[in-house]
Amino acid sequence: xxxxxxxxxxxxxxxxxxxxxxxTAVDYxxxxxxxxxxxTFDNIPKKQSGVLSTLTEKTxxxxxxxxxxxxxxxxxxxxNLIPENFLKLYLKNCFCIVxxxxxxxxxxxxxxxxxxKKFCPKVIIATPVRYKNKIISSTLIKKELLGGKIEKVxxxxxxxxxxxxxxxxxLGLGKKLGFPTANLSVKKEKLLPEGIFTSKVKIGKKKYHxxxxxGGRPTLGLSAKTVEVYILGFDGRLYxxxxxxxxxxxxxxxxxxxSVKKLAQRIRNDLKITRRYFEx
Numbered sequence: 307x308x309x310x311x312x313x314x315x316x317x318x319x320x321x322x323x324x325x326x327x328x329x330t331a332v333d334y335x336x337x338x339x340x341x342x343x344x345x346t347f348d349n350i351p352k353k354q355s356g357v358l359s360t361l362t363e364k365t366x367x368x369x370x371x372x373x374x375x376x377x378x379x380x381x382x383x384x385x386n387l388i389p390e391n392f393l394k395l396y397l398k399n400c401f402c403i404v405x406x407x408x409x410x411x412x413x414x415x416x417x418x419x420x421x422x423k424k425f426c427p428k429v430i431i432a433t434p435v436r437y438k439n440k441i442i443s444s445t446l447i448k449k450e451l452l453g454g455k456i457e458k459v460x461x462x463x464x465x466x467x468x469x470x471x472x473x474x475x476x477l478g479l480g481k482k483l484g485f486p487t488a489n490l491s492v493k494k495e496k497l498l499p500e501g502i503f504t505s506k507v508k509i510g511k512k513k514y515h516x517x518x519x520x521g522g523r524p525t526l527g528l529s530a531k532t533v534e535v536y537i538l539g540f541d542g543r544l545y546x547x548x549x550x551x552x553x554x555x556x557x558x559x560x561x562x563x564x565s566v567k568k569l570a571q572r573i574r575n576d577l578k579i580t581r582r583y584f585e586x
Contacts, residue, residue, distance in 0.1 A: 309401035311335040313373075314345045315409060318444040319358030320367035322464045323406060327432040328371040331404040334430065340401055342373050347381040349495075356497030358444055358451070363468070389417025393425040402428040408443075437462050451499050454556040466506070466552035469496050471533060473544040479526070483570045485577075487519070487534040488544050490551070498533065502557040502576050504583045507537050508550045514540050517580045518551055521560035525569045538580070555583065 313331035317324045328344065335342040346368070348361055359367060365376050384392060389412030397403065403426045411417040422429050434441040442462045451459045451467065460466050471490030481487075488507075492498065498520050505518040515538040522528055535551060557579050563569040 308341040309338065310343050310399070311338070311340045311402045311404065312343050312345055312397060312400050313404040314397075314411070315406055316350060316444070317344070317346050317359075317364055317368060318350060319447055319463055320364060320371075321358075321435075321442050321444065321447060321462055322437075323432075323435045323442040325371060325464060326435050327404055327406050328368065328373060330430055330432045331402075332372050334402055334404065338401070341375065343375045343377060344368050344373050345377050345379060345396060347384075348378050349381050356448070357495050358447060358463075358467075358497060360470075360493055360496060363470075367465075386413050388413055389421045390424075392417065393422065397422075397425060400426045402426065402430065404430045404432060407431055407434045448497060451497060454499050454501055454559070456499070456503060456553050456556050460554070466554060468550055468552045469498065470548055470550045472548050473546060475545065476532070476534065477526075479566075483566070483573065485536050485570075485573055487536045488549065490533040490535065490549070492533055498531070499553075499556070500531070501559050504554045504557060504580050505535065506552045506554065507535055507540075508552075509537075509540070509544070509547070514538060515580070515584045516551070517557070517576060518553065519560075524560065524562035525566060536577070538584075 311331050311334050313327055315324065315327060331342050346364065350357055361378065365378070368376050379396065387395070392412050403422055405419070419429055419431060436442065440446060447459055447462050450462070456467065469492055471492040473488045474491045476487065476489030500521045503518045503520070505516045507514045507516040517536045519534045520531065522531055557576050563572060
């Protein structure tokens with residue numbers, strides 16, 4: 307039976323800092339002919355709003371780092387465990403444990419590196435990754451995402467911010483205006499910024515240039531958040547299909563226009579900006 311090197315963390319977004327933790331675990335395991343296992347959690351603490359990656363996305367992104375085994379623990383069941391009990395239950399017989407610089411665990415986040423060292427002889431703390439002198443963290447990325455700083459978010463993630471959605475029937479206004487859009491149903495926990503964005507859409511194995519709207523459609527007097535994508539150069543039926551959207555840059559904030567005609571004029575301008583973006 308191979309010895310185990312375990313990387314532990316929430317890994318929301320699997321950003322460049324998380325990737326360093328995972329790479330450290332993979333490299334150490336390779337040097338000692340060991341197996342890498344990732345221990346993560348199924349949801350985030352309630353005080354944090356929304357996720358950068360759903361559980362399916364997170365598992366996929368972790369495996370892209372060369373890890374085959376991902377074990378998901380139910381956060382609500384383990385959040386009140388004292389650190390020693392958590393270690394006894396889930397980290398027995400570990401050869402090495404790899405964590406991020408700020409990792410805390412157990413009830414009240416009172417578990418530390420000192421606690422782990424009582425159970426495991428080798429603990430590696432991965433150094434933080436910085437972007438423009440700031441330590442990359444899920445909290446920082448969420449703040450920048452909601453502020454519309456998409457390019458900055460993508461650099462810190464090490465990949466484009468992506469979400470998946472099922473194409474559902476919308477109001478059909480886009481079609482009437484000459485811009486038929488795909489309306490998406492996206493998981494509620496997925497954090498989405500509001501505004502109009504240049505984007506790419508993946509349908510099956512093919513990617514298309516696109517423009518994405520995320521907002522409440524104030525010109526129509528509505529408020530519930532909707533996600534609509536206009537796909538350049540695509541003509542086909544998408545109802546019921548799952549597609550994924552990569553956000554590339556923000557064009558502008560959402561706003562209420564005086565009329566639907568004024569909205570249509572602005573959309574035409576947004577499309578010009580989008581085409582110029584891809585021509586570059």
